[in-house]
Amino acid sequence: MQIDLSGRKALVSGSSQGIGLAIATQLARAGAAVVVNGRTADKTETAAAQVRNDVPGAEVTAVAADLASSEGAEQLQAEVPDLDILVNNLGIFGAKPVLEVDDDEWRHYFEVNVLSAIRLIRMYLPGMTERGRGRVLNIASDSAIVTPVEMVHYGVTKTALLAVTRGYAKAAAGTGVTVNSVIAGPTHTPGVEDFVHELVGDDQEWDDAQRQFMREHRPYSLIQRLIEPPEIGNLVVYLSSDLASATTGGAVRVDGGYVDSILP
Numbered sequence: 196m197q198i199d200l201s202g203r204k205a206l207v208s209g210s211s212q213g214i215g216l217a218i219a220t221q222l223a224r225a226g227a228a229v230v231v232n233g234r235t236a237d238k239t240e241t242a243a244a245q246v247r248n249d250v251p252g253a254e255v256t257a258v259a260a261d262l263a264s265s266e267g268a269e270q271l272q273a274e275v276p277d278l279d280i281l282v283n284n285l286g287i288f289g290a291k292p293v294l295e296v297d298d299d300e301w302r303h304y305f306e307v308n309v310l311s312a313i314r315l316i317r318m319y320l321p322g323m324t325e326r327g328r329g330r331v332l333n334i335a336s337d338s339a340i341v342t343p344v345e346m347v348h349y350g351v352t353k354t355a356l357l358a359v360t361r362g363y364a365k366a367a368a369g370t371g372v373t374v375n376s377v378i379a380g381p382t383h384t385p386g387v388e389d390f391v392h393e394l395v396g397d398d399q400e401w402d403d404a405q406r407q408f409m410r411e412h413r414p415y416s417l418i419q420r421l422i423e424p425p426e427i428g429n430l431v432v433y434l435s436s437d438l439a440s441a442t443t444g445g446a447v448r449v450d451g452g453y454v455d456s457i458l459p
């Protein structure tokens with residue numbers, strides 16, 4: 196199967212590092228013009244330069260905007276009026292006992308992890324349906340299926356994102372536009388690497404450290420290692436392509452088998 200996204204324009208929200216940056220890079224490798232986003236100009240430009248360096252000839256635009264705000268989303272739309280592929284990757288997470296999460300923090304998680312995606316879908320979906328072509332991908336998490344006791348507020352927002360996906364897929368029914376969630380599992384991002392070393396110490400090679408971490412703290416993972424960010428990007432590239440034309444309204448897993456269930 197050949198995947199060619201040339202002629203397509205893709206935005207990845209929150210892509211100045213981590214999974215978002217890897218998704219943007221994989222989309223660029225497949226030929227898409229990509230828009231990289233973060234809150235600060237410096238970091239976003241640096242990320243765009245990294246994609247250009249990794250994928251010579253790639254068409255990459257950096258847009259610094261806070262996409263958790265309506266002003267930021269409007270600024271983005273002024274700079275990027277149309278998209279073929281919208282990847283709602285932006286998401287925040289952090290451990291906190293659920294009884295200590297107050298109203299303001301619940302609202303903040305909802306604004307960043309759910310409303311940011313809804314707002315961008317509202318902005319870009321009508322253009323896609325008019326053209327009869329487009330892809331929306333919402334990056335969810337294993338925490339959407341198995342609510343983590345140490346970050347219930349995060350899990351709740353990711354569960355909501357699955358319903359958002361299903362709802363907007365229905366709104367796009369019969370148009371040729373697909374809307375899906377990607378359920379990412381524990382992934383090797385800089386934040387997670389620090390977390391692993393905190394838990395298992397930093398006196399071992401990375402590979403041994405992550406395997407100990409997975410054995411002791413993520414025993415349900417079937418690959419028994421962290422996922423590398425480009426592995427998430429690969430699934431996003433496939434779902435962004437014409438080949439995935441019959442997959443919509445669903446949640447597709449790239450979780451290393453971590454969620455111990457047959458569906459989704």
Ligand SMILES: NC(=O)c1ccc[n+]([C@@H]2O[C@H](COP(=O)([O-])OP(=O)(O)OC[C@H]3O[C@@H](n4cnc5c(N)ncnc54)[C@H](OP(=O)(O)O)[C@@H]3O)[C@@H](O)[C@H]2O)c1
Pocket residue numbers: 208209210211212213214215232233234235238239260261262263264284285286287288307334335336337379380381382383384385386387
């Ligand atoms: N890491 C994991 O193991 C894992 C597992 C499952 C799912 N996920 C999901 O995957 C996605 C990416 O996670 P990650 O670990 O790669 O995240 P990350 O390393 O924390 O990166 C977050 C990105 O979002 C940007 N950002 C934060 N707030 C923003 C805002 N208001 N507007 C625009 N950009 C903003 C950050 O850039 P600036 O700081 O420059 O603004 C950064 O580029 C999230 O949705 C997360 O829930 C992660």
